[in-house]
Amino acid sequence: MAEQSTNTDGRAAQDAGEYWSANIRIIIISLIIWAVVSFGFGILLRPMLAGIEVGGTDLGFWFAQQGSILVFLGLIFFYAWRMNKLDKEYGVEE
Amino acid sequence: MDQFTLNLLFVGASFALYIGIAVWARAGSTSEFYAAGRGVHPVTNGMATAADWMSAASFISMAGLIAFTGYDNSSFLMGWTGGYVLLALLLAPYLRKFGKFTVSEFIGDRFYSPTARLVAVVCLLVASITYVIGQMQGVGIAFGRFLEIDAFWGLLLGSCVVFAYAVFGGMKGVTYTQVAQYCVLILAYTIPAVFISLQLTGTPIPALGLFSETVNADGASSGVYLLTKLDLIVTDLGFASYTEAHKDSLNMVLFTLSLMIGTAGLPHVIMRFFTVPRVSDARWSAGWTLVFIALLYLTAPAVGAMARLNISEMMWPNGVNGEAVSVETIENDARYNWMATWQKTGLLDWEDKNGDGKIQYYNDKSDAMADKAAANGWEGNELTNFNRDILVLANPEIANLPGWVIGLVAAGGLAAALSTAAGLLLAISSAVSHDLLKGQLTPDMSEKSELFAARVSMAVAIVVAVILGLNPPGFAAQTVALAFGLAAASIFPALMMGIFSKRVNNVGAVAGMLAGLIFTLVYIFLHKGWFFIPDTNSFVDTAEGSLLGIQSTAIGAVGAVINFAVAFGVSSVTKETPQEIKDLVESVRTPAGAGSAVDH
Numbered sequence: 001m002a003e004q005s006t007n008t009d010g011r012a013a014q015d016a017g018e019y020w021s022a023n024i025r026i027i028i029i030s031l032i033i034w035a036v037v038s039f040g041f042g043i044l045l046r047p048m049l050a051g052i053e054v055g056g057t058d059l060g061f062w063f064a065q066q067g068s069i070l071v072f073l074g075l076i077f078f079y080a081w082r083m084n085k086l087d088k089e090y091g092v093e094e
Numbered sequence: 095m096d097q098f099t100l101n102l103l104f105v106g107a108s109f110a111l112y113i114g115i116a117v118w119a120r121a122g123s124t125s126e127f128y129a130a131g132r133g134v135h136p137v138t139n140g141m142a143t144a145a146d147w148m149s150a151a152s153f154i155s156m157a158g159l160i161a162f163t164g165y166d167n168s169s170f171l172m173g174w175t176g177g178y179v180l181l182a183l184l185l186a187p188y189l190r191k192f193g194k195f196t197v198s199e200f201i202g203d204r205f206y207s208p209t210a211r212l213v214a215v216v217c218l219l220v221a222s223i224t225y226v227i228g229q230m231q232g233v234g235i236a237f238g239r240f241l242e243i244d245a246f247w248g249l250l251l252g253s254c255v256v257f258a259y260a261v262f263g264g265m266k267g268v269t270y271t272q273v274a275q276y277c278v279l280i281l282a283y284t285i286p287a288v289f290i291s292l293q294l295t296g297t298p299i300p301a302l303g304l305f306s307e308t309v310n311a312d313g314a315s316s317g318v319y320l321l322t323k324l325d326l327i328v329t330d331l332g333f334a335s336y337t338e339a340h341k342d343s344l345n346m347v348l349f350t351l352s353l354m355i356g357t358a359g360l361p362h363v364i365m366r367f368f369t370v371p372r373v374s375d376a377r378w379s380a381g382w383t384l385v386f387i388a389l390l391y392l393t394a395p396a397v398g399a400m401a402r403l404n405i406s407e408m409m410w411p412n413g414v415n416g417e418a419v420s421v422e423t424i425e426n427d428a429r430y431n432w433m434a435t436w437q438k439t440g441l442l443d444w445e446d447k448n449g450d451g452k453i454q455y456y457n458d459k460s461d462a463m464a465d466k467a468a469a470n471g472w473e474g475n476e477l478t479n480f481n482r483d484i485l486v487l488a489n490p491e492i493a494n495l496p497g498w499v500i501g502l503v504a505a506g507g508l509a510a511a512l513s514t515a516a517g518l519l520l521a522i523s524s525a526v527s528h529d530l531l532k533g534q535l536t537p538d539m540s541e542k543s544e545l546f547a548a549r550v551s552m553a554v555a556i557v558v559a560v561i562l563g564l565n566p567p568g569f570a571a572q573t574v575a576l577a578f579g580l581a582a583a584s585i586f587p588a589l590m591m592g593i594f595s596k597r598v599n600n601v602g603a604v605a606g607m608l609a610g611l612i613f614t615l616v617y618i619f620l621h622k623g624w625f626f627i628p629d630t631n632s633f634v635d636t637a638e639g640s641l642l643g644i645q646s647t648a649i650g651a652v653g654a655v656i657n658f659a660v661a662f663g664v665s666s667v668t669k670e671t672p673q674e675i676k677d678l679v680e681s682v683r684t685p686a687g688a689g690s691a692v693d694h
Contacts, residue, residue, distance in 0.1 A: 020683055034179045056307075056320060056321035057321045064171070065168050066392055068171075068172050083374075087685055
């Protein structure tokens with residue numbers, strides 16, 4: 001954006017800092033979900049989900065063999081969409 | 095037409111296709127050889143990366159490992175897909191913005207040290223060569239099967255084909271060839287799975303069939319879930335149940351984590367994200383790659399479970415409490431022909447130990463089965479050898495599917511092994527010729543001699559992989575898992591710290607990479623034998639017998655933690671990173687001004 005490019009260096013650096021911390025925030029939230037579905041539901045928390053039946057077994061088994069993969073897919077597309085939006089908000093897109 | 099001719103036809107036709115594309119798109123310049131001119135669309139790139147990524151380990155080996163272990167091997171499924179989340183969020187966009195050809199170039203520049211670049215090259219070579227060993231195992235098995243020869247000769251023949259193929263084109267040839275290979279391998283994987291899912295559950299989508307009720311011969315639902323039925327049969331034969339957890343959670347978590355981090359640290363996959371035009375494309379590209387990978391990975395657990403059920407029922411045609419299958423049936427019944435063909439590869443065998451004319455397949459290590467065996471006069475499991483790696487290739491024959499499906503699967507298995515082996519050889523050759531020779535030893539090398547050096551290093555890498563592959567440290571997917579552990583412990587932490595920390599300096603990064611790599615490599619050799627030579631190991635590779643209670647396939651995650659800790663520790667007591675490096679990190683973090691990537 002023209003407006004941003006005419007800013008002083010100080011303002012640009014502050015923007016870059018904000019952009020980066022917004023990115024870090026999105027990454028942390030995404031990685032928490034990433035860990036909960038795989039290491040959590042798929043492995044460590046499986047005993048807690050044992051009561052929920054899915055097709056002859058329990059929900060933890062489903063998360064370990066299929067569910068986590070579907071969530072991973074969702075996460076990557078969410079991140080790509082969210083970051084491309086963020087790039088525009090801060091005027092740092094290519 | 096007999097099956098042998100049909101297999102040759104399918105394999106031959108698919109090879110002609112790949113070689114045709116490779117010739118058509120033959121690389122002329124070094125830039126094309128390494129990175130396909132950077133004009134590749136995210137969807138195309140995703141498909142090619144998926145083919146590059148899904149190797150003999152995913153296609154040939156993984157479902158077999160899941161089939162015979164069940165839930166415990168879910169780590170392969172979560173690990174090899176979850177790594178893409180790390181790649182997409184933590185590495186791909188930034189490395190694309192950085193815009194150089196290879197992973198080691200980034201490490202060399204970010205840590206302003208030729209030593210760091212050299213260490214990165216070493217890490218990359220160790221991980222890639224271990225990975226190629228796993229691929230060559232898969233190539234050997236696939237060639238052995240479709241030519242009906244011993245797996246050893248299949249390995250030698252296969253390595254020649256892989257070499258000829260990889261030398262031909264560079265990345266450009268490889269990118270478009272790999273799109274073709276993806277199509278062949280995904281069809282080859284899903285078509286038999288759809289057939290089998292229909293036979294067993296009446297559901298055309300295998301991923302759903304896995305959680306469906308089985309159907310009777312007349313197509314009516316039996317009211318029993320496939321997984322329930324499978325659990326019953328395998329426990330009746332004395333094996334561990336399919337759906338329950340038997341492995342300790344610590345090893346399972348660390349193993350999954352090693353595969354995830356390793357995925358994000360493998361040079362031949364990361365290189366792919368240099369070939370998209372823009373930073374935002376790098377983000378999408380990772381997503382598209384996972385879409386194409388997920389098509390196979392959602393099917394794989396169904397393939398495993400259904401094959402296990404089919405095999406158990408074939409060996410016990412009258413139910414597990416009836417009579418076992420007779421030797422006469424195996425030798426004469428056309429439905430059992432696959433057993434004789436696989437016997438020729440040396441990967442499947444049976445023996446009528448008690449001479450009753452029947453082949454009893456059960457778990458002779460189980461105490462519960464000892465009484466039943468004694469009562470029935472069984473003298474041990476008579477299906478004496480069933481190599482896990484043959485399961486996927488044998489699957490359509492086991493399910494009695496038409497001959498063309500079997501030929502297609504043979505072509506698909508080879509496509510998977512070939513595409514990854516080629517991608518890895520490319521990563522190895524670029525590491526040697528571009529990073530090592532041109533980057534450090536002989537900087538004024540001409541383009542022509544650089545290409546020549548690239549090809550020579552491919553040949554050397556193949557020879558090393560074949561020699562080490564004569565004593566593979568496990569089934570193909572397990573060998574590959576070790577490669578991931580090495581990449582996890584060495585490359586990934588350096589890349590991540592290079593982007594997310596301005597504090598980590600040259601000395602810290604070098605110390606971290608070396609600590610991670612050496613710790614992991616030594617730990618693997620202590621458990622798998624030095625250079626994988628049998629009987630040179632000091633510890634047994636089980637949760638109980640191992641040095642730290644962690645299996646060698648899971649140690650990469652620990653190596654990565656050591657890498658991070660050493661790098662931060664050393665950096666905090668040595669000189670701060672210079673300002674221009676801080677600016678470099680700052681510029682890598684924002685997409686603006688990426689432009690096209692440049693050479694040194």
